[in-house]
Amino acid sequence: AQSxxxxxxxxxxxxxxxxxxxCNYSSSYSPSLFWYVQxxxxxxxxxxxxxxxATLVKGINGFExxxxxxxxxxxxxxPSAHMSDAAEYFCVVSDSSYKLIFGSGTRLLVxx
Amino acid sequence: xxGVMQNPRHLVRxxxxxxxxxxxxxxxxxxVYWYRQLPEEGLKFMVYLQKExxxxxxxxxxxxxxxxxxxxxxxxxxxxxxxxxxxxxxxCASSPETHSYEQYFGPGTRLTVT
Numbered sequence: 001a002q003s004x005x006x007x008x009x010x011x012x013x014x015x016x017x018x019x020x021x022x023c024n025y026s027s028s029y030s031p032s033l034f035w036y037v038q039x040x041x042x043x044x045x046x047x048x049x050x051x052x053x054a055t056l057v058k059g060i061n062g063f064e065x066x067x068x069x070x071x072x073x074x075x076x077x078x079p080s081a082h083m084s085d086a087a088e089y090f091c092v093v094s095d096s097s098y099k100l101i102f103g104s105g106t107r108l109l110v111x112x
Numbered sequence: 113x114x115g116v117m118q119n120p121r122h123l124v125r126x127x128x129x130x131x132x133x134x135x136x137x138x139x140x141x142x143x144v145y146w147y148r149q150l151p152e153e154g155l156k157f158m159v160y161l162q163k164e165x166x167x168x169x170x171x172x173x174x175x176x177x178x179x180x181x182x183x184x185x186x187x188x189x190x191x192x193x194x195x196x197x198x199x200x201x202x203x204c205a206s207s208p209e210t211h212s213y214e215q216y217f218g219p220g221t222r223l224t225v226t
Contacts, residue, residue, distance in 0.1 A: 032213050043116075043203065043219040044155075051213070090154055094213045098145065099168070102154030
């Protein structure tokens with residue numbers, strides 16, 4: 001069975017400093033991996049996706065993630081945090097071709 | 113091109129009443145998925161539908177919950193005889209036929225059972 005673990009429930013950074021949100025996955029075959037962002041009382045927005053192409057994936061708003069098969073990781077990074085990045089972030093693995101399996105989420109706080 | 117639309121955005125029901133949640137997929141999308149998000153948790157898959165067909169309902173509770181996606185009109189998630197534990201955010205997503213992993217989410221319906 002596939003699963004995803006987000007290692008931090010909360011991450012706090014200062015504006016302008018780098019962001020690192022950690023995610024490890026478990027999969028019996030080559031997975032599709034995603035990061036979604038959820039702003040308060042809003043729906044989910046797709047930040048980026050990995051589907052067995054380039055291992056370094058660039059997404060929207062300056063975010064990127066690197067697929068590391070040897071470490072079964074798909075960490076999300078951004079060089080410089082902005083106040084508007086404060087939100088809940090979900091790492092997601094795809095089971096078969098359609099069932100998305102969500103991590104428990106990481107809440108990002110950005111301090112001024 | 114309008115995104116996935118869900119209504120109502122907020123729904124309050126008393127215990128024992130029925131809740132009916134609607135989802136209109138993006139234009140050109142024929143696949144619909146429903147997910148539930150309990151407080152402080154990630155989303156959990158409930159059901160996958162195509163027009164007039166339930167493809168996978170493995171995440172649906174066995175009783176009181178049902179879903180449909182008719183030939184015409186929105187997809188409906190129906191919860192009968194609601195209980196407090198049904199209070200959650202219910203998200204609908206849709207995808208094009210050939211890329212079912214590319215799911216676009218609606219804003220969700222927040223159901224509160226009093």
